[in-house]
Amino acid sequence: xxxxxxxxxxxxxxxxxxxxxxxxxxxxxxxxxxxxxxxxxxxxxxxxxxxxxxxxxxxxxxxxxxxxxxxxxxxxxxxxxxxxxxxxxxxxxxxxxxxxxxxxxxxxxxxxxxxxxxxxxxxxxxx
Amino acid sequence: xxxxxxxxxxxxxxxxxxxxxxxxxxxxxxxxxxxxxxxxxxxxxxxxxxxxxxxxxxxxxxxxxxxxxxxxxxxxxxxxxxxxxxxxxxxxxxxxxxxxxxxxxxxxxxxxxxxxxxxxxxxxxxxxxxxxxxxxxxxxxxxxxxxxxxxxxxxxxxxxxxxxxxxxxxxxxxxxxxxxxxxxxxxxxxxxxxxxxxxxxxxxxxxxxxxxxxxxxxxxxxxxxxxxxxxxxxxxxxxxxxxxxxxxxxxxxxxxxxxxxxxxxxxxxxxxxxxxxxxxxxxxxxxxxxxxxxxxxxxxxxxxxxxxxxxxxxxxxxxxxxxxxxxxxxxxxxxxxxxxxxxxxxxxxxxxxxxxxxxxxxxxxxxxxxxxxxxxxxxxxxxxxxxxxxxxxxx
Numbered sequence: 001x002x003x004x005x006x007x008x009x010x011x012x013x014x015x016x017x018x019x020x021x022x023x024x025x026x027x028x029x030x031x032x033x034x035x036x037x038x039x040x041x042x043x044x045x046x047x048x049x050x051x052x053x054x055x056x057x058x059x060x061x062x063x064x065x066x067x068x069x070x071x072x073x074x075x076x077x078x079x080x081x082x083x084x085x086x087x088x089x090x091x092x093x094x095x096x097x098x099x100x101x102x103x104x105x106x107x108x109x110x111x112x113x114x115x116x117x118x119x120x121x122x123x124x125x126x127x
Numbered sequence: 128x129x130x131x132x133x134x135x136x137x138x139x140x141x142x143x144x145x146x147x148x149x150x151x152x153x154x155x156x157x158x159x160x161x162x163x164x165x166x167x168x169x170x171x172x173x174x175x176x177x178x179x180x181x182x183x184x185x186x187x188x189x190x191x192x193x194x195x196x197x198x199x200x201x202x203x204x205x206x207x208x209x210x211x212x213x214x215x216x217x218x219x220x221x222x223x224x225x226x227x228x229x230x231x232x233x234x235x236x237x238x239x240x241x242x243x244x245x246x247x248x249x250x251x252x253x254x255x256x257x258x259x260x261x262x263x264x265x266x267x268x269x270x271x272x273x274x275x276x277x278x279x280x281x282x283x284x285x286x287x288x289x290x291x292x293x294x295x296x297x298x299x300x301x302x303x304x305x306x307x308x309x310x311x312x313x314x315x316x317x318x319x320x321x322x323x324x325x326x327x328x329x330x331x332x333x334x335x336x337x338x339x340x341x342x343x344x345x346x347x348x349x350x351x352x353x354x355x356x357x358x359x360x361x362x363x364x365x366x367x368x369x370x371x372x373x374x375x376x377x378x379x380x381x382x383x384x385x386x387x388x389x390x391x392x393x394x395x396x397x398x399x400x401x402x403x404x405x406x407x408x409x410x411x412x413x414x415x416x417x418x419x420x421x422x423x424x425x426x427x428x429x430x431x432x433x434x435x436x437x438x439x440x441x442x443x444x445x446x447x448x449x450x451x452x453x454x455x456x457x458x459x460x461x462x463x464x465x466x467x468x469x470x471x472x473x474x475x476x477x478x479x480x481x482x483x484x485x486x487x488x489x490x491x492x493x494x495x496x497x498x499x500x501x502x503x504x505x506x507x508x509x510x511x512x513x514x515x516x517x518x519x520x521x522x
Binding site for chain 1: 429430436440450458469470506507510511
């Protein structure tokens with residue numbers, strides 16, 4: 001019996017899409033250091049499609065795994081789909097999270113939403 | 128595998144396991160029964176009690192009550208002092224902000240029952256100042272309860288001085304010595320201790336066994352009512368195999384205490400020196416007045432649970448005061464009590480070693496922690512902001 005599913009451990013040990021996108025056009029950061037979790041999402045959006053995504057996370061194993069899984073779930077996807085991503089879908093894709101770690105998947109959803117908002121804001125400023 | 132979490136629990140010693148299984152197989156009688164095998168169990172029980180008396184410098188076997196562990200002993204000591212204090216119109220208790228939860232949560236309950244509790248500052252070095260104990264004592268103080276050594280940061284308190292102050296002021300003094308017994312010299316007489324709690328699994332004994340020392344003449348109440356076991360102070364058929372193993376483990380620990388402490392301390396100091404090389408890190412708790420096996424650090428920009436999981440992957444078992452490892456939102460109350468802010472308290476690591484660790488293992492731990500901290504920092508948004516100068520380093 002271990003704390004996390006194998007999927008969580010896989011994404012924690014080998015996180016996908018780690019890092020920074022220098023020319024990202026949507027950046028979102030959620031959480032705070034006081035609570036022990038911060039997630040930062042970098043999106044590169046072209047023609048309403050997420051062509052690239054990267055993340056940086058300060059947090060526990062499930063926070064890192066949730067960020068990693070969420071990036072995989074939105075990479076290459078149209079914005080209409082990305083907007084629909086829920087924390088539940090992220091947690092399910094990870095074969096579940098312990099109850100008290102569900103907030104990590106919420107942070108992943110919020111980080112993406114925040115990055116999308118930033119993208120919309122930049123777009124409206126340009127227009 | 129390198130087991131570096133001896134403050135959480137220890138591996139039972141071979142001699143303790145042998146004594147325990149032999150007792151289960153052969154001395155299975157009930158110590159309250161008058162026939163042969165019952166009386167044999169009684170003898171075994173009392174033999175273990177004598178070992179405890181010797182180990183802590185008690186005066187009399189009647190001063191030892193075997194319990195289910197440190198938590199029960201803490202509860203019973205504090206509840207007793209509170210009950211008799213209340214009868215005498217004394218409803219003030221002094222303790223510290225970084226006690227074990229067995230103490231803090233009992234005190235919280237007593238507060239709800241009308242007691243007033245003063246929690247002393249533990250200062251940045253994690254050491255209580257005896258003069259602050261003295262000035263906190265009031266005419267209505269019925270108990271001072273201060274741990275012998277802290278379970279997270281390993282700081283050893285000036286128990287003897289605090290005990291002397293309590294004696295002079297005629298106030299009961301209890302100490303949770305769970306982390307101290309079997310690791311450093313503890314003598315209830317010389318240390319002026321009235322009540323002391325200990326737990327066997329912290330000194331290579333079995334889980335589920337501990338004891339409470341109560342100085343002769345001090346009144347105690349029951350947490351568990353029932354039969355007349357433990358001189359009527361703790362009902363329930365005695366855990367004879369566990370108690371016998373406790374006696375064996377304690378004797379072993381005390382016989383080898385000086386030797387083991389010296390070896391362990393050397394390895395501890397090497398670990399501390401090695402981990403200090405990590406930039407923006409800090410040791411938690413005083414470096415000198417410290418348990419021989421305790422190492423506790425904060426690393427800025429990372430979170431403790433991920434650190435533990437990656438160390439586990441490298442075969443190193445350790446612990447952290449991060450919120451994520453406790454299931455709550457707040458990091459360790461001990462680290463907060465010594466003034467670490469949340470941001471860095473989440474990035475803590477406790478290694479609690481014993482004399483069995485080799486020099487190679489010590490070097491491997493240092494190397495591994497360095498690698499993992501560096502790796503986690505490489506994608507930490509906090510670390511990026513710190514390095515970029517957008518945020519100020521705390522450590």
